[in-house]
Amino acid sequence: MTVNRRDFIRILGAAAATGLAGCAGAPAVHSGAAGDLLPQRARRIVVVGGGFGGTIAAKYARMADPSIEVVLIDRDRSHFSCPFSNLHFIGKRDIGENEFGYSKMASTWGVKTVFGEVSAIDGAARKVILDEGFITYDRLILSPGIDFRFDEIEGYDAKRTPLAMPHAWKAGEQTRLLKKQLDAMENGGTVVMAIPPAPYRCPPGPYERACMIAHYLKTQKPKSKLIVLDGNDQIASKGKLFSAAWETFYKGIIDYRPAHKVAKADAQAMLVDTGVEAIKGQVINLIPSQKAGLIAAAAGVLGDDKRWCPVDPITYESAKVPRIHVIGDAASIAPMPKSGNAANSQGKMCAYNVVQLMNGKEPMLPTMVNVCYSYINPEQAVTISSVYKIGPDGKLTDNKTTKTTANIDPYITKLEAKYGTGWITAILDEMTS
Amino acid sequence: MKLASTRMKLWLAGAGFAAVAGIAPAQAAQPATPEMLTLTCYACHGTRGASAGPLQPSIGGQNAKYMFDTLKRYQSGERPSTVMGRIMAGYSDPEIKAIAEQLAKYPFVAATHQKGVDPAKAELGKALHDQHCKKCHQDNGRDFAEGAGILGGQWLGFLKVVFEEYKAGKRSMPKEMQERIGKVSDADCDNLAHFYAAQKH
Numbered sequence: 001m002t003v004n005r006r007d008f009i010r011i012l013g014a015a016a017a018t019g020l021a022g023c024a025g026a027p028a029v030h031s032g033a034a035g036d037l038l039p040q041r042a043r044r045i046v047v048v049g050g051g052f053g054g055t056i057a058a059k060y061a062r063m064a065d066p067s068i069e070v071v072l073i074d075r076d077r078s079h080f081s082c083p084f085s086n087l088h089f090i091g092k093r094d095i096g097e098n099e100f101g102y103s104k105m106a107s108t109w110g111v112k113t114v115f116g117e118v119s120a121i122d123g124a125a126r127k128v129i130l131d132e133g134f135i136t137y138d139r140l141i142l143s144p145g146i147d148f149r150f151d152e153i154e155g156y157d158a159k160r161t162p163l164a165m166p167h168a169w170k171a172g173e174q175t176r177l178l179k180k181q182l183d184a185m186e187n188g189g190t191v192v193m194a195i196p197p198a199p200y201r202c203p204p205g206p207y208e209r210a211c212m213i214a215h216y217l218k219t220q221k222p223k224s225k226l227i228v229l230d231g232n233d234q235i236a237s238k239g240k241l242f243s244a245a246w247e248t249f250y251k252g253i254i255d256y257r258p259a260h261k262v263a264k265a266d267a268q269a270m271l272v273d274t275g276v277e278a279i280k281g282q283v284i285n286l287i288p289s290q291k292a293g294l295i296a297a298a299a300g301v302l303g304d305d306k307r308w309c310p311v312d313p314i315t316y317e318s319a320k321v322p323r324i325h326v327i328g329d330a331a332s333i334a335p336m337p338k339s340g341n342a343a344n345s346q347g348k349m350c351a352y353n354v355v356q357l358m359n360g361k362e363p364m365l366p367t368m369v370n371v372c373y374s375y376i377n378p379e380q381a382v383t384i385s386s387v388y389k390i391g392p393d394g395k396l397t398d399n400k401t402t403k404t405t406a407n408i409d410p411y412i413t414k415l416e417a418k419y420g421t422g423w424i425t426a427i428l429d430e431m432t433s
Numbered sequence: 434m435k436l437a438s439t440r441m442k443l444w445l446a447g448a449g450f451a452a453v454a455g456i457a458p459a460q461a462a463q464p465a466t467p468e469m470l471t472l473t474c475y476a477c478h479g480t481r482g483a484s485a486g487p488l489q490p491s492i493g494g495q496n497a498k499y500m501f502d503t504l505k506r507y508q509s510g511e512r513p514s515t516v517m518g519r520i521m522a523g524y525s526d527p528e529i530k531a532i533a534e535q536l537a538k539y540p541f542v543a544a545t546h547q548k549g550v551d552p553a554k555a556e557l558g559k560a561l562h563d564q565h566c567k568k569c570h571q572d573n574g575r576d577f578a579e580g581a582g583i584l585g586g587q588w589l590g591f592l593k594v595v596f597e598e599y600k601a602g603k604r605s606m607p608k609e610m611q612e613r614i615g616k617v618s619d620a621d622c623d624n625l626a627h628f629y630a631a632q633k634h
Contacts, residue, residue: 060472314462341476344476345472345473345476348469348472348473348475349469349472352465352469352472362461362462362463363462363463364462364463364464364465364466364469365462365463365464365465366465366469367465367470367473367523367524367528368473369473369476369520369523371476371477371516371520383515383516385516385519385520386523387520387522387523387524388523389523390462398523399523401519401520401522401523403519403522405515412515415515415594416515416516418488418590418594419488419489419515419516421487421488422477422486422487422488422489422590423476423477423489425485425486425487426476426477426478426479426484426485426486426489427476427477429479429485430475430476430479430480430485433480433485
């Protein structure tokens with residue numbers, strides 16, 4: 001295709017209004033698919049993926065060194081936060097409140113935003129290839145999130161199955177769809193939820209969702225049940241707390257079945273099959289097994305497992321392709337979990353160290369924090385938190401700081417729930433201001 | 434500052450490093466600057482400590498000594514918390530000092546746009562402040578004399594939780610404050626919270 005001037009402005013979107021002046025003069029307009037969309041006139045970091053990791057990496061790279069140009073590329077002009085999306089199911093927080101965009105990122109920090117589909121990354125030539133042309137970089141920060149391994153489930157159709165059996169593991173329309181299905185279900189209907197084997201995005205997320213759906217059933221559809229099929233041998237995070245919450249609040253509603261991995265799905269019959277038994281549900285929340293966002297494969301940064309991206313724990317530089325750094329859910333960086341707060345911390349540390357490297361300086365030892373809130377009912381929440389550093393052996397460690405709320409005592413869990421609403425307000429504000 | 438000036442290099446043994454990251458060459462790294470070390474606080478407390486509220490306090494521009502003592506109290510459990518005590522367990526004293534000093538360099542940003550502040554309650558709170566609090570919380574709580582934190586312009590949600598903790602005896606305080614807060618009713622503590630939240634800077 002030909003990129004004309006109008007197309008070019010469309011691709012650049014908000015950046016055209018706010019940040020392009022920083023490019024010094026009018027950008028050259030190229031024709032042909034191979035056109036350079038943003039000819040480089042300064043040192044440049046390109047960030048691909050505008051979620052919890054990418055937004056923060058872009059902003060803090062500008063803070064660390066404003067002489068370096070930062071270009072943030074995303075397919076969409078807005079995203080929905082997965083953290084706090086489960087509250088949508090009990091009507092406590094509409095998913096619309098989780099939507100965030102990038103306008104202030106450009107106006108406050110001078111991040112140039114580009115909206116377009118990245119089709120490939122040429123690590124050798126240091127080019128991000130979009131449908132309309134390419135954008136060059138000195139260093140690339142990839143924060144692509146997750147995609148699903150649909151082929152792990154027999155009978156799963158990537159397009160049709162999520163419409164019948166929503167995963168709601170990328171927030172937005174999928175969250176709304178699952179809520180609509182719950183609302184439409186008759187009192188007495190069975191809800192089935194299928195949790196994939198770890199590692200997946202947000203380890204406690206499925207169990208929080210089980211609490212939210214069970215609360216909805218308890219208050220709205222008391223004759224209904226929730227069957228939880230867990231692909232893991234036990235609750236993958238905050239196990240004692242969720243077990244206590246289920247026992248206390250949702251006894252007789254949640255039927256928890258560990259070591260039940262869904263192997264087969266039939267969206268027409270509304271059946272999921274674990275290989276041992278086939279279970280029918282009026283509503284089925286089937287969360288498939290996960291891998292790094294598809295761009296990671298296109299960039300050649302997947303590890304030997306072909307799922308996640310191995311990185312240097314100090315700089316987040318890919319073990320596979322130099323000058324590409326990977327953060328967030330896509331990165332393989334045990335013992336950190338795949339969480340929004342982890343991606344936030346990683347984005348900051350990665351940005352500062354990428355700037356160090358571009359300025360010919362040694363990277364700095366990072367400290368990362370993770371705090372993760374899970375609601376067990378509308379008024380009570382539990383947390384898990386950790387501080388991560390590089391140990392003397394060069395490996396990332398939590399130095400035994402990983403701790404959860406002690407128990408589900410009402411005083412402390414109500415306070416956690418209050419602070420939880422503060423956390424989501426704060427972290428979304430930090431990403432967008 | 435000790436932490437920043439001690440350029441103690443951590444040489445990562447090639448073998449151990451390769452096992453984690455699959456990158457063979459040994460890599461040198463230096464300690465983080467206080468600026469970098471403080472970044473993780475912002476996920477909850479806002480960029481440079483200017484909180485977006487409504488529950489987390491603004492921590493930018495607070496007195497460094499006050500902030501160091503506060504963070505140490507969270508660490509020891511002397512000051513009750515949900516996650517703060519657990520998080521502070523991951524930091525050394527020199528790191529906490531570096532963070533406290535870094536935050537003190539940034540401005541305190543008053544929560545002037547916050548919702549829910551009741552002018553009538555704030556007016557009632559002013560009389561209480563003048564009577565009981567102004568000796569240590571000077572300039573309508575906007576100053577940090579006597580090792581106190583900035584209250585004026587702080588977030589209402591946070592102030593309410595703090596007053597509840599004081600009244601419930603869950604949060605330690607100087608003897609002088611203990612005597613004074615004993616004389617103030619729960620409703621008047623709420624009025625004080627509205628008074629401080631209403632302060633502009």
